[in-house]
Amino acid sequence: MTTATNLLRAERIKLFSTRAPLWCLAIALIAPLGFTVLFFALAGPEIPATVANTQLATGNGRTVLLVLAVLATASEFNWGTMRLTFQAVPSRVPALVAKVAIVSAVGAVLGLVVGFGSWGLASLVQPDADLSLHTAADWRSVLGQSLVFLLTAVAGVGVALLLRSVAFALTAVLVWTQLIEGLMVFIPGVGKHIYQWLPFHAADEFVGTAGFSTGPLQLPPPPLGPWGYLGYFAAISAALFVAGVLVTARRDA
Amino acid sequence: MIEATALTKRYGETTAVNELTFTARSGRVTGFLGPNGAGKSTTMRLILGLDTPDAGTVHIDGVAYRQLKDPLRTVGAMLDATWRHPGRGGRDHLRWLAATNGIPDKRVDEVLALVGLTSVGKTRVLQYSLGMQQRLGIAAAMLGDPRVLLFDEPVNGLDPEGMAWIRQLLNSLAAEGRTVFVSSHLLPEMAQTAQDLVVIGRGRLIYQGTMDDFVARTSEHGVRVRTPHADELRAALTGQAEFTEADGAFLVSGLDSDRIGRLAFDAGATLHELSPITGTLEQAYLDLTREAVEFPAAAMQSAVPSSEVAK
Numbered sequence: 001m002t003t004a005t006n007l008l009r010a011e012r013i014k015l016f017s018t019r020a021p022l023w024c025l026a027i028a029l030i031a032p033l034g035f036t037v038l039f040f041a042l043a044g045p046e047i048p049a050t051v052a053n054t055q056l057a058t059g060n061g062r063t064v065l066l067v068l069a070v071l072a073t074a075s076e077f078n079w080g081t082m083r084l085t086f087q088a089v090p091s092r093v094p095a096l097v098a099k100v101a102i103v104s105a106v107g108a109v110l111g112l113v114v115g116f117g118s119w120g121l122a123s124l125v126q127p128d129a130d131l132s133l134h135t136a137a138d139w140r141s142v143l144g145q146s147l148v149f150l151l152t153a154v155a156g157v158g159v160a161l162l163l164r165s166v167a168f169a170l171t172a173v174l175v176w177t178q179l180i181e182g183l184m185v186f187i188p189g190v191g192k193h194i195y196q197w198l199p200f201h202a203a204d205e206f207v208g209t210a211g212f213s214t215g216p217l218q219l220p221p222p223p224l225g226p227w228g229y230l231g232y233f234a235a236i237s238a239a240l241f242v243a244g245v246l247v248t249a250r251r252d253a
Numbered sequence: 254m255i256e257a258t259a260l261t262k263r264y265g266e267t268t269a270v271n272e273l274t275f276t277a278r279s280g281r282v283t284g285f286l287g288p289n290g291a292g293k294s295t296t297m298r299l300i301l302g303l304d305t306p307d308a309g310t311v312h313i314d315g316v317a318y319r320q321l322k323d324p325l326r327t328v329g330a331m332l333d334a335t336w337r338h339p340g341r342g343g344r345d346h347l348r349w350l351a352a353t354n355g356i357p358d359k360r361v362d363e364v365l366a367l368v369g370l371t372s373v374g375k376t377r378v379l380q381y382s383l384g385m386q387q388r389l390g391i392a393a394a395m396l397g398d399p400r401v402l403l404f405d406e407p408v409n410g411l412d413p414e415g416m417a418w419i420r421q422l423l424n425s426l427a428a429e430g431r432t433v434f435v436s437s438h439l440l441p442e443m444a445q446t447a448q449d450l451v452v453i454g455r456g457r458l459i460y461q462g463t464m465d466d467f468v469a470r471t472s473e474h475g476v477r478v479r480t481p482h483a484d485e486l487r488a489a490l491t492g493q494a495e496f497t498e499a500d501g502a503f504l505v506s507g508l509d510s511d512r513i514g515r516l517a518f519d520a521g522a523t524l525h526e527l528s529p530i531t532g533t534l535e536q537a538y539l540d541l542t543r544e545a546v547e548f549p550a551a552a553m554q555s556a557v558p559s560s561e562v563a564k
Contacts, residue, residue, distance in 0.1 A: 003355075010352035017345035018338055080336030083303055084393070087330060088353040090302045090319040095353070252304040 007089065007098035014081070015072055015102055024068035028110055029117070032061040036118040040125040049129035051138040052208035054122035058145055059204070061114045062152050063177050069103050069156025070169045077164040083253045092249045096161065100241055104153040111149025115142045140226060141208045147230065148203045155199070155237040161244025185217055192219050199236045205229040254279050254432055255300060255401060260309035262295055262456075269295040271456040272309065277434045277449070279400070282427045284447030284464070285436040288542050292456035293436040297332050297405050300434075313401055323354040329394030330403035334386045337378050343389050344374035351396050364392040384415045391422070401432040408442055420446045440538040444468075454542045475506040476513055479526035489520035502526070 015021050035057035039047055047053055076082040089095040119142045123131045133139050156173060163169040177200060185195040195201055196219060204210035205222055206229045224232060255277040262270040270292040277283035287293050298304040300311050302318040310317065313328055321327050337346050347361045365371045368388040373381070381389065387407065394402055404423070408416045423446055427433045437443050443450065443464075450467050452460040460467065479502045480486050486503060490496050493516060494508040505513055510529050517524050 006352055006355045010349045013345060013349040013352055014338075014341075017342065017349070018340040020340070075338065079338045080333060081338055083332070084336050084350060085353065086303055087301050087332075088325050088350060090321065090324060252298070 003094065004098070007094055008102060010085075010088075011095075011098045011102040014076075014099075015106065020071050020075075021068050021106075024064055024071065025106070025110065028061040028064035028068065029113060031064060032057040032059075032114050033117050033121055035060060037121050037125055040122045047212075049122070049126050049131065051119065051131055051133060052141045053212060054119045054131065055115065055141050055145065055207055055209050056212055058111075058114050058118060058148075058207070058209070059177075059200070061110065062149060062200070062203070063174075065107050065110055065149055065152050066156040066173045066177065067170065069107070069153045070160045070173055071166065072103055073099065073157045073160035074164060074166040074169040077160075078166050086253045093245055096157075096245050096248060100154055100157045103157055104150045107153030108146045108150040111146035112143075114149070115145030118142075137208055137226075140206070144207045144230075148207060148233070151234050151237040152203070154241050158237065158240030158242075158244040161248050162240065164248075185214065185219075192217065196220070196223055197232075199233055202229040202233040202236075206233065254314055255283075255311065255403075255434055256315075257296070257300070257311040258309055260296065260299055260311055261307050262292075262299055262304060263307050269456050270299065270306075273453065273456065273458055274309075275451045275458060275461050277432055277451070279432045280427055280430045281448045282423050282433045282435060282446055283449040283451060284443035285434060285451050285453070286440060286443055286538065287436075287438065287453040287459075289438055291438075291453050291542075293438075293453065294332065294405055295456075296453070297330070297403055297436065300403060301328070301330055301332070303332075323397070325350070325354040325356065325397035325399065327397070327399055328401045328403065329397060329399035330405075331387075331390035331394045331407060332403070332405045334383075334390035337386070337389065339379035340377055342375045343370055343378055343381065343385075343392075346378060346389065347393060347396060350393055354397055356396050360396060360398075364395045367395060368392040383410045384412065387411060387415065387419075391419070399431070402426055402434065404433075404435045406436055406438070408437070408439075416442070452538070452541060459541050475504050475530050476508065476510045477526060477528045477530055478503040478505055478513060478517070478524065480517065480522045480524050482520075482522035485520045485522040486517055489516045489522065504530075 036054060039056060040049065040054070047056070076085065085095050086092050119131065123129075133142060159173055160169045163172060181195075181198045181200050184198060185191050187194070195214075201210055201214075202224075205224070206226045208226070210222075222229070257273055257275050260270055260273040261268070273292070273296060285293055285296070295304065299306050300313070300318060313321065318324060318328065344361060344365060347364065348358060351358070351361050362371070362374075365374050368391055370385060370388055370392065373385065378386065378389065387410075391404070391407070394404070407419050411419065423433050423435060427448070435443070435447065447464055450460060450462060450464050451458070478486065483498075490503070490505060490513075494505050494513070496503050496505040498504075508516075510527050514524065514527055517527075
């Protein structure tokens, strides 16, 4: 076996041998699917039955995945297993890359299931609506979740590497996703412009769910197209991870 | 073999390890002794490449730890038995660690059996007793069948049975030709296990040599003598032996108690006490490290500038 497969195997065992990641996965799956069903079963004209709108609740799953990525990484600093990992892999970077590979692979699969699951359940709940995937934008809304979830996992690992503490890192990602991104838009004047550059809004723009919640706020026209927004979101996630790796590789463990 | 050369590590103002040079040979148990805060754990982390030294080098069989391929196969270490996720089973804990270095699950089951944890392999570690956690840590160190083993305070918190088990394990590992490097702040524990000693205080080397030499060094002893006729005894001892007087007693060295008793009798000095002081290992260790205790009890209140402490 090569070093890479050894390290991937080690990180896979780590991720699936404690309970928290499994709970996170269950919640990350049930929450968006459940809300989607409720939205489509109960909503009247306020939620038009479009393909993009089947993905409105996926943000819940994304946030729980962020929690999973943070737990899988930051808890290693808290419990000392990061030191054992570095004892086994003194160059450190390969072990961290293996971790992000496993966590983001889990994210990609989760995104795939959440994206198609939400779309499928919505179609079942409203069989009369035309929810077939006709356009590239439709496909981007559903299949694109996989990319968004993958990049979300990368960002979560990066934040955890930078903050090295479960409490700090969880606080940071939850305050960011639940408060800052939501409230920024209400700052008079500049708020709307800053909001258009926030990472998870960028992710929403890519999958086409941004307009639903912010449409009534009359945002200026988006500065980037969907793929531009994906690139922007990817760049932020990658930057967080790379910064986390650089800091972790250099400091005393 | 572990060779440290002029190893130095500073944390801000504090110099934790200061130009430390020592060797731990293969086929021997080397005790690594020092008071709490002497820099033992820091030295261990430097050996394993977890911390980066500010100066100096440390090599394992001639190679820096960070250059080792699959290091668990060369160096096994237990620096802290609490480095594990409490929610993970003991066997899974060993499995992920083994996987990093391509060590098969079969070996995981072997080391679990070696430390007697087979029956609790699936149990989450949070249900392990302190002794069981310590055994799991030792199993982790043994995974790669390494030539060099490092243990930081392995008997801390163990019951006598556990201590005896570890002592026997360390000796058998050394007997197989491995390098065994064990830290402790308790000398008596080491005296029963180690053949070689490295003693440090405040990050500096105080003693390196064999346990036998260390014991010989400590067998130097004196005789304590008390008498109401101090002047007579003083006159009799002068020129015959070295002595000091403190608290109304004489401390005599260079003469045994038989000769001192005879001298005192001839001088007409009544003796209230004539007791040989046999140096103990513990006393010798305390003498050696007294200067080097990081926070001596008496110095706690004194306002020593931090730059002084750092020296």
